[in-house]
Amino acid sequence: MAEHDWEKTDAFRNTEIPYWLLLAVSAAFVAAAWFFYSNRHAAGHGGPAFVVKPQYYDISPARTLKKRLETEGMACGDCHDPSAGPSSSDPRVAPEVHSKVVLKHGPNNRCFNCHNNAKRDFFAEDGGGQIPYLKVETLCRKCHGTTYRDWTSGTHGRRNGYWNKAAGEQKQLPCIACHDPHSPAFKPMLAAPAPRKYTAPGVKH
Amino acid sequence: MADEKDQHDSPYFHPKPYGSGVTRRQFLAVAAAGAAAAAAAALSPLKDLTQIPTLRQFLQKHYTELTPEEKKEILGRISAEVREKYGVTPHLTAQPPLDGVQFAYALNMGRCIGCRKCVYACVNENNQSRDPQIHYISVLEMEKGAVNVETSNTDYEGQVPKKGHYYMPVQCHHCEKPPCTKVCPVKATWREPDGIVVVDYNWCIGCRYCAAACPYHARRFNFKEPYLPKEDLNPEMGYLSNRPRQVGVMEKCTFCLHRTRAGKYPACLEVCPTGSRKFGNLLDPDSEIAAIIRDKRVFILKQERGTIPRFYYFTDV
Numbered sequence A: 001m002a003e004h005d006w007e008k009t010d011a012f013r014n015t016e017i018p019y020w021l022l023l024a025v026s027a028a029f030v031a032a033a034w035f036f037y038s039n040r041h042a043a044g045h046g047g048p049a050f051v052v053k054p055q056y057y058d059i060s061p062a063r064t065l066k067k068r069l070e071t072e073g074m075a076c077g078d079c080h081d082p083s084a085g086p087s088s089s090d091p092r093v094a095p096e097v098h099s100k101v102v103l104k105h106g107p108n109n110r111c112f113n114c115h116n117n118a119k120r121d122f123f124a125e126d127g128g129g130q131i132p133y134l135k136v137e138t139l140c141r142k143c144h145g146t147t148y149r150d151w152t153s154g155t156h157g158r159r160n161g162y163w164n165k166a167a168g169e170q171k172q173l174p175c176i177a178c179h180d181p182h183s184p185a186f187k188p189m190l191a192a193p194a195p196r197k198y199t200a201p202g203v204k205h
Numbered sequence B: 001m002a003d004e005k006d007q008h009d010s011p012y013f014h015p016k017p018y019g020s021g022v023t024r025r026q027f028l029a030v031a032a033a034g035a036a037a038a039a040a041a042a043l044s045p046l047k048d049l050t051q052i053p054t055l056r057q058f059l060q061k062h063y064t065e066l067t068p069e070e071k072k073e074i075l076g077r078i079s080a081e082v083r084e085k086y087g088v089t090p091h092l093t094a095q096p097p098l099d100g101v102q103f104a105y106a107l108n109m110g111r112c113i114g115c116r117k118c119v120y121a122c123v124n125e126n127n128q129s130r131d132p133q134i135h136y137i138s139v140l141e142m143e144k145g146a147v148n149v150e151t152s153n154t155d156y157e158g159q160v161p162k163k164g165h166y167y168m169p170v171q172c173h174h175c176e177k178p179p180c181t182k183v184c185p186v187k188a189t190w191r192e193p194d195g196i197v198v199v200d201y202n203w204c205i206g207c208r209y210c211a212a213a214c215p216y217h218a219r220r221f222n223f224k225e226p227y228l229p230k231e232d233l234n235p236e237m238g239y240l241s242n243r244p245r246q247v248g249v250m251e252k253c254t255f256c257l258h259r260t261r262a263g264k265y266p267a268c269l270e271v272c273p274t275g276s277r278k279f280g281n282l283l284d285p286d287s288e289i290a291a292i293i294r295d296k297r298v299f300i301l302k303q304e305r306g307t308i309p310r311f312y313y314f315t316d317v
Helices: A005-009 A019-038 A133-141 A145-153 B002-009 B024-048 B068-086 B117-126 B179-183 B209-213 B267-271 B288-295
Strands: A159-161 A170-172 B091-093 B103-108 B138-143 B165-170 B189-191 B197-199 B236-238 B277-281 B297-299 B311-315
Touching (some): A019 B024, A133 A145, A145 B288, B103 B288, B179 B209, B267 B277, B288 B311
Parallel strands (some): B103 B311
Antiparallel strands (some): B138 B165
16 A cells, blocks of 8 residues: 555545634534523423413303392392283293393294293293292203203213212202303303423424 | 654554644544533533432332321322422322222213313313423314214314314223233332222333323323422322322323312313213212213223223213
């Protein structure tokens, strides 16, 4: 082998490394070090921590429950005199005063299917009987027998508190905590935020 | 330097004859220094490591073999750790399984609207990490017509339910034949006599075999030190459920063991606005869960896997 032949075969050993490359590589190391240092507490996505807002886990039902049958803070009997006798107006449309009421209950389109005609503070039991406000499920039961049965066995609607009644009180939501009686289809709602994409170390999405 | 001279004479060393530039040797020296600095910086998080186990933690016996006194001592130690880190004294319990109780869960697929309240009620109850996020419940959005988990979507936003879609929340199924506990090399996860599959965070070595074995993708791993703001800590906690976890351990739904063994409903059920979530004692014929098994159309996710879940999906007949 000639004295300097091997130099020609070893490109790297023989190449002159310019200063700028040395500077660039060192700068890259410093930058990498800074990156690791400054990111040591940031999460995979680098943003601020997710805040779980109380409305995401608020247990109150879809509708606010009242204590008695009332409108604008007044009991029905305040205006409707029981001695006036049954109304003779069209039993399918709400008058001006009750414009808030819009019936969308399918073929169940008569006020007095549900409201007691003579005693407005009550719901209508079959045969003119009265159902008190706090027993509203007996009203719905008139037409939704199977759902009512499910509700009593706990498979429809929601029970809260204790599954073990020996350990504590078990509560149950009434039908109108979830269904607006005048338009009973369950209303759409806003979903709580989707999970952020989590990036496991070393995995790129 | 003595050997430098020797090297100069060696045929394998060829000092650069020119006056400008850097020798390879110099280059490597600077580069090595830079790399060392970078490595030091990359490892610097280890400086803040607080999770080095104490000797006592290290020598702790398996949970199922602990005597009541030993349990009490461990609970006291963990309570003190929580107090130090979060500034609140937790009410930490280790409730035993109840006699004559077999827990089961059922979810009404026809009712769920995908609002994700259960997801966050669970996070709020169980002290999961907020950053990175850990959710025990994934709500899958699927097109009506088939149960196709593969084409499901979890990142829908806005008003729900979306037209033509239905929703299927998935969480730990608490299988009677759990593949996850079988693969655990250290028995850090096991099935309790009341049917709840648990993890001992002090025992878990973080190998993640269980997560790979679970057909329901129900296990979550703490890849990073969990972050939980002090004010968000739920001080009602159980040893086998929602006590704070550390980096490198597996966690998952425990049916809110600290609540349910005290007779309460799990947090995800309490919050459901549609009433799709049902929970109770399978052995009690008056429970809603027994009524569902009796009266409803029940189906099991990935039944062919033979895991025999204690988590059922059902629809109204």
